Structures are given as C-alpha cells and as structure tokens.
Amino acid sequence: MLKPRGAGRRPAAGLADVLLVACAALDVRLQLDHADPLELALSALACGALTVRRRIPQAVFLLSLPAALFSSVVVVPLAALYTLAERSRNRPLLVACATASAVASALPWPLSDYASDDRIWTFIDFVYLLATAAAPVFLGQLVQARRDVSARLAEVEEVREHERRLHAQGVLARERAQLAREMHDVVSHQVSLIAVRAGALQVGAKDAATREAARTIRRLSVTTLDELRHMVTLLRASGGRSTEPTPQPTLAELRQLVDTSGIDVTLAGELPPGIGAPAQRAVYRTVQEALTNVRKHAPGASATVALWHEGAELGVTVVNTPPTRPVLRLPSARHGLVGLAERAENLAGAFESGPTPDGGYRARLSLPATGD
Structure with missing residues (x-):
C-alpha cells in the first residue's frame, strides 16, 4: 500500500519542532534566572510560537524580538529567522528582519541603563550579532533554492520524458x-x-x-x-487519437491539444470555415510549439490562444504570462520558432515572436485568408 506523499515527513517535522522548543526553553531558562514575570511570559510565548513557525513565520519572528531584547537568548531569534528565510522570497524583508534581530539583541535592557559610554561596545555587539543573524538567513535561502531546483529538475525530467x-x-x-x-x-x-x-x-x-x-x-x-x-x-490513423499523434493535424484537434497541454490555457475566437489543410496545420503547429515553450521556459504561467480573422488575413496569437516559479535556464537552439517562420513564409504569411512588456511571451502567426 502506497503512503501519501509527505506522510513520512510529518512525524519527523513534529519531532523536530518539539526538540526545537525544548532547546529554546532551555536557552531561556539559562538566560533568565532572575527575570520578572513579564519577561518570562514573553519569552515563553516566543518559545511556544516556534511550533507554528512554518505557517506564520513573520508573526513568530515578531514574537521573538522581545525575547531577544530582554535577554541574550539565541535559539528563538535564529530559528525564527531561518524559518522566515526558508519560506519568504522577499529579500528586503529578510534584510530588515536580520537587522531588527541584531538591534534587539545588541540593545541593553532596560533601556534606562544605556549610557553614552556604551555606544562603541553596543555598535561592536550589533556588528557581530548582525553577522550571526545573517547565517540563518543565508541557510534558509539556500534550502529554498535547493527545493526550487529540485522541483524544476523534476519538471524538466517530466518534459524530457514527454518529449x-x-x-x-x-x-x-x-x-x-x-x-x-x-x-x-x-x-x-x-x-x-x-x-x-x-x-x-x-x-x-x-x-x-x-x-x-x-x-x-x-x-x-x-x-x-x-x-x-x-x-x-x-x-x-497512427493508432488512434488518444495515444498517438495524428500525422496531418487539423483545427478539429486544436481543442484536444489545449486540454492536454498541462497548462492553464484559454482558447478564444474562431477561424472561418473552409480554410485549406496547409493553413490548418500551420495554425495547429504554431499553438503546439508555443504551448511547449510555455511548459519549458515559463513554469506556472497561464496562456491565451486567440484565433482571429481580420479582412484578408487570419491567424492565431498565443500569449503567456510571466513564470510564477523559478526558471532553470536550458540551452535552446530555437529550431521550433525557426521552423514556424519558414512554414509561414511558405504559405505567404508571417510569423513573429518576442517577450511582452510584463515579462511574458507572445507568438503570432498571420496567413492570407484566401490561401490554402
């Protein structure tokens, strides 16, 4: 019997959370031997918040700041910073959080004890603590990048198997x-x-x-x-529609191509009836190549396939949005786009493609409406 994906990780993650909270509590206990009840309560709250650090990492980090300000605790702010860096892609936010953690740890408490003579040592402490806070941020970003690369490699392998x-x-x-x-x-x-x-x-x-x-x-x-x-x-017939490609595709198979592309695609517009088989194949191949490129080079993007007929011209325009997941750059000779341009030229038409202002990509095929 197959286990659900990720089922084996949940007990391990729960055990890791328990051990982390235990270490944080021990750290607070060693640092706050004679603390007042408010400091103990805020520190205990920060330790307990580590159990939900994966769901609300920003809130857990904010709760770790009082603990860092009241004492020299180490586990709570570093764990909160690591989780936030491992979950967030906002680099300025991570820099601000690391700086805030270093400031909270460097400032003396209570603030009334802060004297002008302590400024130099406070600044030195801040520099060292900022370097310490940068370590979990870099580690969290490294883990996030490794996870993204693993997911992208799995997707690339899936694309290769499909090809x-x-x-x-x-x-x-x-x-x-x-x-x-x-x-x-x-x-x-x-x-x-x-x-x-x-x-x-x-x-x-x-x-x-x-x-x-x-x-x-x-x-x-x-x-x-x-x-x-x-x-x-x-x-x-090449063995049927569902398992093998049709040697001479027509517009009748366009809907099936869109539905089986594995991408969020919107098909709009229509072409006039009775256009020749070469023009139908050119439109089909343009949509097929464009959706294949979206799958390869724009993971997570959606696309719009627009069939159009304007005066003496007809054609198709495929536009996709920017990728929503990290893109792993792959070598490409662009033979597919060159082939589409040559096919359009042979039919007295034109093919053009290029990036859009918002970071997506656009491919457009135009053919004479009276051509075969």
Whole structure:
C-alpha cells in the first residue's frame, strides 16, 4: 500500500519542532534566572510560537524580538529567522528582519541603563550579532533554492520524458505512414492487376472450369483489396487519437491539444470555415510549439490562444504570462520558432515572436485568408 506523499515527513517535522522548543526553553531558562514575570511570559510565548513557525513565520519572528531584547537568548531569534528565510522570497524583508534581530539583541535592557559610554561596545555587539543573524538567513535561502531546483529538475525530467514519448510516437507514425504508402502503391496495385486479369480471363475463357477459377480469383482479389484499403486507413490513423499523434493535424484537434497541454490555457475566437489543410496545420503547429515553450521556459504561467480573422488575413496569437516559479535556464537552439517562420513564409504569411512588456511571451502567426 502506497503512503501519501509527505506522510513520512510529518512525524519527523513534529519531532523536530518539539526538540526545537525544548532547546529554546532551555536557552531561556539559562538566560533568565532572575527575570520578572513579564519577561518570562514573553519569552515563553516566543518559545511556544516556534511550533507554528512554518505557517506564520513573520508573526513568530515578531514574537521573538522581545525575547531577544530582554535577554541574550539565541535559539528563538535564529530559528525564527531561518524559518522566515526558508519560506519568504522577499529579500528586503529578510534584510530588515536580520537587522531588527541584531538591534534587539545588541540593545541593553532596560533601556534606562544605556549610557553614552556604551555606544562603541553596543555598535561592536550589533556588528557581530548582525553577522550571526545573517547565517540563518543565508541557510534558509539556500534550502529554498535547493527545493526550487529540485522541483524544476523534476519538471524538466517530466518534459524530457514527454518529449521522448512524442519522438517515439512520431517515429512509429512515420513508419506506419511509409508502410501504408507501400501497401497502397505496390501491393494494392498488384492485386488490382490480378483482379483485372482474372476478370478478362473469366470473360474470354471457353472452358467452364477455367471461368469458375477466374471468377474465384477475381472475387478473392476484390476482397483482398477491400481488406488492404481498411488496413491502410488504420495505419494512416497512427493508432488512434488518444495515444498517438495524428500525422496531418487539423483545427478539429486544436481543442484536444489545449486540454492536454498541462497548462492553464484559454482558447478564444474562431477561424472561418473552409480554410485549406496547409493553413490548418500551420495554425495547429504554431499553438503546439508555443504551448511547449510555455511548459519549458515559463513554469506556472497561464496562456491565451486567440484565433482571429481580420479582412484578408487570419491567424492565431498565443500569449503567456510571466513564470510564477523559478526558471532553470536550458540551452535552446530555437529550431521550433525557426521552423514556424519558414512554414509561414511558405504559405505567404508571417510569423513573429518576442517577450511582452510584463515579462511574458507572445507568438503570432498571420496567413492570407484566401490561401490554402
């Protein structure tokens, strides 16, 4: 029986929280032997808040500041800073929190004991404490970056596996198409000649047995031709819509392409009926390549596929939003975009692509409305 993902981590995380709270409580106990009740209460509250540090890290950090101000506790502010850095992507906020923690730890308490002679030592303490506070911030950011890279690598591996499957399916489709052509051009032609010759023999033969044999050969040849045509049709279909790509895609498969892209895609607009097969394939391939690029280079982004028809032109525009997750830069030769531009040029159209002002990407194909 398979365990739910992350089920094994919850007990370990709970045990880590218990140990962390115990260490923080021991740290407070050693620092506050003769503290007043208010200081003890605030320090105990900061220690207890560590149990919810993963859910509300900013609030837990704010609760750690009084403990750092009242005493020289170490565990509570450092743990709060680490959790905040491991969860937040706001760099200015992390700098401000590290500085605030160093200030709270460096200032003497009560503040009325602060004298002008203590300024130099207070500044020196602040510098050392700021360096100490930077350590959990850097560690938390490192853990966050490692988690992002692991997730991105898993996504890249998924994309590669998807591409390997598509390549294998493409090879299979080409082999089947070649086999279908061979059966249609060679085998069917030869069987048709057999049927014609058998028909001629049936008409011209004087012997009854010969005519009957010719009739049988002709009937079997016609049946074989019907079977061959059926097999050629199946081979050209490449095994069905759900598992293998259609060799000659049309606009009828555009909705299925959008639904199975694994991206949040909005399909809008429509094209006039009766446009030629080459134009339909160009629109289909443009949408396919654009959505593939979104999946590779803009993780977490959504896309809009807009079909349009304006005067003597028709086409499609694909626009995606900026990525919402860290992007792992991958080498790319941009062969897909070059191929789309060449396909559009062959159809007397145009293809253009480039980034949008908000950080997304836009691809646009335009074709003559009267072209095939």
